[in-house]
Every structure is written in structure tokens, then in C-alpha cells.
Amino acid sequence: MPQQLILYDTTLRDGSQSEGISFSAEDKINIAKHLDQFGMDYIEGGWPGSNPKDLAFFEQAVRIEWQHAQIAAFGSTRHVKSKVSEDQNIKLLLEAKTPVVTIFGKSWDLHVHDGLRATMEQNLDMIRDSIAYLKEKGKKVIYDAEHYFDGFEENQEYALQTLEAARQAGADCIVLCDTNGGTLVNRLIEIIEETLKNDRRVPLGIHAHNDSDLAVANSLAAIEKGLLHVQGTINGYGERCGNANICSIIPNAVLKMKVDVNPRLNLKELTSLSRYVSETANLPHREESAFVGKSAFAHKGGIHVSAIRRNRRTYEHIDPALVGNRQRVLISDQSGQSNILSKAEELGLDISSHRDEVKIIVKRLKELEHLGYQFEGADGSFEVLLKKSTGQYQDFFKLLAVRVIVNKRENGELDSEAVLKIKVGDEIEHTAAEGDGPVDAMDSALRKALEKFYPSLKKVKLVDYKVRVLNSEAATRAKVRVFIETADENSTWGTVGVSENIIEASWQALVDSISYKLMKG
Numbered sequence: 251m252p253q254q255l256i257l258y259d260t261t262l263r264d265g266s267q268s269e270g271i272s273f274s275a276e277d278k279i280n281i282a283k284h285l286d287q288f289g290m291d292y293i294e295g296g297w298p299g300s301n302p303k304d305l306a307f308f309e310q311a312v313r314i315e316w317q318h319a320q321i322a323a324f325g326s327t328r329h330v331k332s333k334v335s336e337d338q339n340i341k342l343l344l345e346a347k348t349p350v351v352t353i354f355g356k357s358w359d360l361h362v363h364d365g366l367r368a369t370m371e372q373n374l375d376m377i378r379d380s381i382a383y384l385k386e387k388g389k390k391v392i393y394d395a396e397h398y399f400d401g402f403e404e405n406q407e408y409a410l411q412t413l414e415a416a417r418q419a420g421a422d423c424i425v426l427c428d429t430n431g432g433t434l435v436n437r438l439i440e441i442i443e444e445t446l447k448n449d450r451r452v453p454l455g456i457h458a459h460n461d462s463d464l465a466v467a468n469s470l471a472a473i474e475k476g477l478l479h480v481q482g483t484i485n486g487y488g489e490r491c492g493n494a495n496i497c498s499i500i501p502n503a504v505l506k507m508k509v510d511v512n513p514r515l516n517l518k519e520l521t522s523l524s525r526y527v528s529e530t531a532n533l534p535h536r537e538e539s540a541f542v543g544k545s546a547f548a549h550k551g552g553i554h555v556s557a558i559r560r561n562r563r564t565y566e567h568i569d570p571a572l573v574g575n576r577q578r579v580l581i582s583d584q585s586g587q588s589n590i591l592s593k594a595e596e597l598g599l600d601i602s603s604h605r606d607e608v609k610i611i612v613k614r615l616k617e618l619e620h621l622g623y624q625f626e627g628a629d630g631s632f633e634v635l636l637k638k639s640t641g642q643y644q645d646f647f648k649l650l651a652v653r654v655i656v657n658k659r660e661n662g663e664l665d666s667e668a669v670l671k672i673k674v675g676d677e678i679e680h681t682a683a684e685g686d687g688p689v690d691a692m693d694s695a696l697r698k699a700l701e702k703f704y705p706s707l708k709k710v711k712l713v714d715y716k717v718r719v720l721n722s723e724a725a726t727r728a729k730v731r732v733f734i735e736t737a738d739e740n741s742t743w744g745t746v747g748v749s750e751n752i753i754e755a756s757w758q759a760l761v762d763s764i765s766y767k768l769m770k771g
Contacts, residue, residue, distance in 0.1 A: 254421075255509045256627075257286050258292040258392075259496060263308070265326050265487035266296070271531045275306035275446060280520055280528055282311065288523050288728040289515035292392075294322045294481075295354060299342040300442040312483040318514050322350035322392065327380040330368040334379040351384050354394035354427070357412045358401030370408060374415045381419035391477075393421040394457060399433040402441050410448060423479050429470060429490060431461030442475045444463045455479030458494040465494035470502055473509060484527040485536060489721050497524045501573050505607060521574035522530045546570070547577045560606045569702060585764070607640045614639070628733065630743035630766035631759070638768065646768045647700060648673045649761075654688045654753055668695040686738050687755045696760060710767055717752065734759040738767065 253604070262278045262436050265271065273281070273764055282293050295311055296304030302539050303615045311321050323346035328337040343351050347368070355377040356362050367413035377393070384391050393416040395401075397641040416424050417418040428438065445454070456472035458465040469480050480503075486495030490639040497520060504517060524542035530533040547570040557564035559669065562577065567728040636642075650671040668691035669682045681699040685691030703708050719728050732747045743766055747758025 253510060254474065254478065256291050256453075257289075257496065257509045257511065257515070258294065258322075258479060258481040258530075259290045260457075260481055260493065261285070261483040261487060263294045263304075263580075264489070264493050265485075265527075266482035267489040268487040268492060268531075269489075271532060273303070275303045275310065278303070278307045279310050280313075281322070281484075282307075282319075282568050283314075284523055284526055284720070286316050287516070288519050289512060290319050291512060292350060293319045294321050294324050295346075295348070295519055297324045298400075299325060299339050305342075309347065312347045312598060318512070320350050320390070322352045323349045324352045324354075325349040327353055327355040327376040328383075330366055330372055330376060335688040337380075340380060340383065343384070344389075347588045349390060350390040350392060351389045352394060353380055353384070354396045355380070355412060355416070356397065356401075357395045357409045357427075358397040359405045359408050361397055366580040367716045369586055372614050374411060377412060377415040377603040378419040381421050382479060385420040390422050391420065392423045392425060392455075393760075394425045394429050397429045397477065398426040399428045399438060399441055400430055402445070403437075404655060405442070410445070413448070414447070417452050420563070421452055423455055425455035425457045425481060426749075427457040428459055428465075429457075431459030432463060432533065433468065434462065434463055435467050435471050438514070439471050439475060442477065446475070453479055455481060455534055456494075458489045459488065460493060463491070463494070464496045469494045469499050470507070472504055473499075473507065478509070485524055485539065487527075495539070501541050503557050505572060505713040517572060520647065534578055539733065541568075541573045542575060547575055549577070552696050556715070584614070610639060628744040628746035628762075630736070630745040631747075631762040632767050633656045633769070634745075634762050645770075646674070646704070646765060649660070652695075652757070653690065654687055656691060667761075668692040668696040670699055672696075672699050674700070679703075686751055689760075692753070692757060693760055695717070696764060700764065704768055706738075707764065707767065710764075711737055712763075713737045713742065715756075717755075721749070725745040727755075730755050732759045736767070739756055741770075743767075 260280060262273065267275050278295065282295065285293050294715050295307050298304055299309055308323060312754045315414045317644035323343050325339050325343045328334045328340055328370060343353070356366060356373050361369060362368055362370055368376070380392050382395060395413060395416070398409060428443070454477045456469050456477045458468040465486070469482065473480060476637055479732045480494070480497030480499055480501050483492070484497060486492040500520065501517065504511055521542040524539070525535055535544070540546055547566055549565060554565045562569070564579065591714070650673055652671070655667045655669070657664055659665070666685050666688045667682060668685065668688070670692075671678065671680045679697055679699045679702065683691055683694035683698050685694050697707050697710065712734060718733070719729045719733055727750060729748060729750050730752050732752065734745050736743055736745070743763070745762035745766065747762070749755040749757040749758065
């Protein structure tokens with residue numbers, strides 16, 4: 251048995267089968283490079299015979315000098331009617347020129363009969379022939395025993411025979427797969443224990459799916475039983491409900507189970523890796539994810555924040571820095587003074603001498619949240635509020651008048667214009683700007699007026715704009731919350747505004763956004 255936990259990533263193959271994901275060949279190469287730099291042992295690149303993108307990936311991968319990881323090509327055992335040396339799938343696996351080939355075969359007699367339409371002995375021959383042939387060609391062979399746990403439940407003797415066929419043929423590792431993801435943890439442990447009573451000369455691994463929301467738990471249980479080859483995907487991406495989330499498996503195994511891994515593994519890059527893959531997949535990052543989510547170490551309740559200020563272990567099971575994450579304090583109507591003090595420290599503000607003002611801020615926050623404001627994602631507006639409340643705020647400009655005009659022309663086209671008068675110091679600036687809509691016009695006019703005085707605003711851009719109706723039963727008189735995300739070349743910040751008038755709510759958020767930037771310089 252290996253003494254270290256072997257990490258096998260299948261994001262590029264199993265993960266790409268997730269609904270909504272379509273990696274290009276270049277995407278896959280870039281993700282593989284990040285996985286390699288992180289310290290993954292194996293990277294499954296795809297199925298060479300399934301699509302042109304996977305073929306293109308392997309053509310590029312063979313020319314790259316990987317730092318640590320070994321690239322694996324994935325495929326099935328030979329076809330029931332083919333000779334192994336003439337089987338097209340086997341040929342494509344060899345043409346991929348990877349040092350490792352992972353093939354799957356049937357462990358469940360249901361699939362042998364209904365899927366392959368073969369006899370049980372023919373299936374055993376297919377497993378033996380395919381592995382032996384690939385070994386003759388100098389490949390390291392990982393055998394995925396597909397549907398092993400379901401197969402064991404219905405025909406234990408035959409499921410074990412399929413593993414024996416793989417052993418006899420020379421497989422370097424045999425992976426027990428919970429392909430349907432329906433096995434409960436206690437039963438998975440029992441089946442592994444029964445399996446381990448047989449020949450253990452070949453290392454065993456685990457490949458779990460998440461259809462019962464137990465893929466990580468099952469993987470960790472298998473590791474506990476000595477299966478030190480684990481397969482999973484970044485962020486748990488995969489078909490149906492996904493695969494075992496390797497971003498949860500790794501820190502649990504390393505930090506809590508104290509399992510050895512290769513020394514090149516850079517656990518502090520885990521959060522960054524997770525976010526990179528979600529961005530490449532063009533999917534929102536799962537912020538509630540354990541270890542790597544933005545909310546994983548976020549604290550909202552006042553009692554919780556008060557406790558972590560004394561000792562972070564009171565409400566954090568690990569130091570977030572170990573996985574490249576960080577502690578966050580959220581501001582809401584559940585906040586107490588500790589939230590305000592901690593958030594101020596996080597923002598680099600010292601308000602420890604403003605205890606009376608802090609009490610007032612807590613009360614004001616609760617009032618604003620009741621009115622519909624939400625500061626969890628609006629650090630910019632919160633910092634503006636904080637500085638105003640503690641006398642640390644400087645007025646950068648004063649609004650004298652604003653008018654927004656929306657024209658709908660005879661041909662159906664719409665255009666918007668904002669006319670703005672502001673005062674900066676003793677100077678009055680009067681300007682106008684057009685935009686794609688009224689908010690865009692206001693944003694353009696405001697920055698156009700201010701750039702003369704504050705040139706740093708030229709590098710500021712609005713990157714997101716969201717509107718939430720707070721009381722839809724009021725129909726067109728409903729109150730709305732506008733959230734704006736703004737960025738410059740160094741950072742991103744959020745601001746919020748609330749009003750029955752969407753233009754006014756947008757103006758509040760825009761002014762906070764500009765003020766925050768000017769406060770930062």
C-alpha cells in the first residue's frame with residue numbers, strides 16, 4: 251500500500267460533464283497547469299476518443315514538461331466484439347501518449363447484461379485483455395471498477411471476480427467506484443472491509459459521486475480504511491449532482507486526519523485554485539463551500555464576532571490561512587459592537603476611541619437594514635457610513651441639482667441623458683452626459699464632472715448593477731435596493747442604495763462608490 255495519499259483529479263473529464271460547463275482545449279491546458287502547480291499527483295485529461303477538444307488537449311499536453319503531475323488518458327475496456335490490439339478506443343488511448351491510462355470496466359452484472367450485452371465471462375476477458383495489453387505497451391494502468399458498490403450489493407462474488415481479473419492482468423491501482431452515488435457511508439465501509447479481506451497486493455482507491463450528498467464523506471471513510479488513492483474534482487463539478495469535491499477532501503485528510511501527502515502540495519493555494527476553475531468554467535463560485543468559499547469563515551451574529559475577537563477557535567474549525575482563505579466579519583441587523591470594531595479593523599480603521607459612536611452606528615445599521623439596506627456585500631457604503639459617523643469623512647463634492655431625461659423615439663429607440671450641477675470646494679461644475687440608460691447616464695455625468703478635480707476617477711469603472719424589489723406587493727410604488735459593484739486597477743468594492751425611486755437608489759449607490767474611491771486616494 252502507498253504511504254502517502256495519492257490525489258487524482260478528474261475535473262477535466264468528469265467535471266466537464268457537469269451541466270453548464272464546456273471547457274475549451276486551451277481552458278483544459280490552463281487548468282491542468284494550475285493543478286500541477288498546486289501539487290496534484292494525477293490529472294485525468296479526458297477521453298481521447300470522445301471529442302476533438304480532448305484530442306487537442308493531449309496533443310498539447312505531450313509537449314509540456316509537467317512539474318509533478320502525471321497526465322492520464324481515460325477510456326473503457328475493449329469492445330466485446332473487438333480484439334484488443336484492433337480496438338479503436340484502446341488505439342486512441344495509446345495515441346494520447348500519456349504515461350498513465352485509466353480504463354473503466356463493469357463490476358455490476360446488471361451492466362454486463364443490459365449495457366454491454368455480454369456474458370459475465372466475456373466481461374472478465376475484456377478487463378484482463380485491456381489491462382494486460384496496455385501494460386505490455388509500457389503504460390501505468392489505473393482500473394476504475396465502475397458501479398462497484400452496486401455490483402457488490404447484488405452479486406458480491408462476481409464483483410470481486412472483476413477486481414481479481416484486473417489484479418491478474420497487472421493493474422497498478424484498482425479504484426472502487428460509487429458511480430450512482432447512492433451508497434450510504436456505513437454500508438460503503440462494510441463493503442470496503444469485505445473487499446480488503448481478499449488479495450491486497452494491488453493498491454485500492456475510491457471514486458465517489460454525490461447523488462446522496464455523501465461523496466466527500468464516503469471518500470474520507472475510504473481513506474480511513476486505507477484506500478490511499480482518492481479521485482475527485484475541483485468544486486465537486488460533475489454529472490448529475492457532481493463528484494466528490496477534492497477541495498474538501500484534501501484539507502480534511504491533511505489537516506484533520508493527518509494523512510501524508512506529497513510535499514509539493516501547496517495547500518495555501520487551494521482557495522485560489524478553486525476560484526480559478528470556477529472562473530474558467532464561467533460559473534459563479536460556490537461561496538457557501540467549505541474551506542474555499544467566501545462564506546466559509548464569515549461571521550454575522552454579534553455573539554459570534556465577540557467570541558472570535560477573543561479567540562478565533564471559538565467559531566472557526568481551522569485557521570483560514572491554511573487553505574488560502576480569510577476571516578470575514580459581516581455587517582447586518584444582527585451585528586453588535588464587536589462586528590463594527592472587527593470590520594473597522596479589517597478595513598484598516600481605528601475607531602477604538604469612538605465607543606459612543608459605535609453604539610450609535612449599531613443602532614443606525616439596524617434601522618437601515620429595516621428600511622431595506624444590506625451591507626454584507628457593500629463594504630464601500632459601510633466604510634463611508636463609518637467615517638461619517640466618527641467624524642473622519644471629508645466631503646469631496648456637493649450635489650446642487652441633477653436631472654435625468656429618458657426619450658423614447660418614434661422608431662422605438664431609447665436614449666438617456668443626465669444633466670448635473672455639483673460643487674467642489676468653491677467651484678461649480680455643470681455638465682451633461684448620455685448613456686445606455688438613466689443610471690449609466692448619471693454615472694457618466696458624475697464622473698465627467700469630477701474627473702477634472704480627481705483624475706484618479708478615470709480608472710474607475712462600474713462592473714455590476716443589481717436591483718432587488720423589496721416589497722413587490724406595493725407594485726409600482728415598491729421600494730428597491732440597488733447594489734453597485736465598482737472596480738479600479740487594484741480592487742473591487744460594493745455600494746448600496748434604497749428608495750421607492752430607482753433613480754434615487756441608484757444615485758445613493760453611485761455617490762458612495764465615488765466617495766469610497768476618493769477616500770482611498
